Amino acid sequence: AAAALHAGRGATPVFLAVDGKPAAFLAVADAVKPGSAAALARLHAMGVTTAMLTGDNTRTAEAVAADIGIDRVLAEVMPGDKASEISRLQAEGGTVAFVGDGINDAPALAGADVGIAIGTGTDVAIEAGDVVLMSGDLAGVANAIALGRRTLTTIKQNFLWAYLYNVLLIPVAAGLLYPFAGILMHPIMAALAMSVSSVFVVTNSLRLNRFRMG
Known part of the structure; x- marks a missing residue:
C-alpha cells in the first residue's frame, strides 16, 4: 500500500x-x-x-x-x-x-x-x-515552435509579395499596356522596381530579429 x-x-x-x-x-x-x-x-x-x-x-x-x-x-x-x-x-x-x-x-x-x-x-x-x-x-521548446511558425509565416509573405509584384509589374515592364493606355516603363524604372521588391523581402525577413523569447 x-x-x-x-x-x-x-x-x-x-x-x-x-x-x-x-x-x-x-x-x-x-x-x-x-x-x-x-x-x-x-x-x-x-x-x-x-x-x-x-x-x-x-x-x-x-x-x-x-x-x-x-x-x-x-x-x-x-x-x-x-x-x-x-x-x-x-x-x-x-x-x-x-x-x-x-x-x-x-x-x-x-x-x-x-x-x-x-x-x-x-x-x-x-x-x-x-x-x-x-x-x-x-x-525553449515553445520558443522554437513559435520562432518556426513566425519564420514560416514570413516565408509565405515573401513568396506572396514576390508573386503578386511580378505578376503585376512584369507585363507593365514588357510594354503590355502601351497599345491600350500608352504606358511604357523605362528600363531604369523597371530595374528600380525589381530592387524595391528585393528590399521588401529582405526587410520583411529582418523582422525576425525582433522575435523575443517567451
Missing part, C-alpha cells in the same frame, strides 16, 4: 528482499524541472498536444503527467521501441515533434517530423536532432 501511494505521487518503488523475503523498499523519483508546468501551459495555449514517452511504470508516469499538465502518457516503453511509438503517433495524423537528450532517444529524434535535442544531452542525440536547444529549459 505504501509503495502504491508513492507510485501515485510520481515515484518509482524499488523493493529490497532478504533471503527471498521483502524487507524494504525505496521510492526513487526525478525532480521535475522548475518551469515545466508553465512551459507546457504555453504549449497548450499554442494549440500543441503534449505526450510523455517514458520507460517508467504507468502509474508513476501518469502522476507526473497530471502534476505538470501533460495530455497523454505512453509509459513502460522500452528504449528500442521509442521510434516505433513515434511512427504510430505519426500514423494518427498531424506533425510529431520529439524532445530528447539521451543515446536511446536518437532513433526517435531522427524519426520524428521535428527532432528537438537538448543541448546539454549526449552528442548522439544532438547529431540526430533537427533543432538543438542551448539549455535544458522546456520553455
Whole structure:
C-alpha cells in the first residue's frame, strides 16, 4: 500500500528482499524541472498536444503527467521501441515533434517530423536532432515552435509579395499596356522596381530579429 501511494505521487518503488523475503523498499523519483508546468501551459495555449514517452511504470508516469499538465502518457516503453511509438503517433495524423537528450532517444529524434535535442544531452542525440536547444529549459521548446511558425509565416509573405509584384509589374515592364493606355516603363524604372521588391523581402525577413523569447 505504501509503495502504491508513492507510485501515485510520481515515484518509482524499488523493493529490497532478504533471503527471498521483502524487507524494504525505496521510492526513487526525478525532480521535475522548475518551469515545466508553465512551459507546457504555453504549449497548450499554442494549440500543441503534449505526450510523455517514458520507460517508467504507468502509474508513476501518469502522476507526473497530471502534476505538470501533460495530455497523454505512453509509459513502460522500452528504449528500442521509442521510434516505433513515434511512427504510430505519426500514423494518427498531424506533425510529431520529439524532445530528447539521451543515446536511446536518437532513433526517435531522427524519426520524428521535428527532432528537438537538448543541448546539454549526449552528442548522439544532438547529431540526430533537427533543432538543438542551448539549455535544458522546456520553455525553449515553445520558443522554437513559435520562432518556426513566425519564420514560416514570413516565408509565405515573401513568396506572396514576390508573386503578386511580378505578376503585376512584369507585363507593365514588357510594354503590355502601351497599345491600350500608352504606358511604357523605362528600363531604369523597371530595374528600380525589381530592387524595391528585393528590399521588401529582405526587410520583411529582418523582422525576425525582433522575435523575443517567451
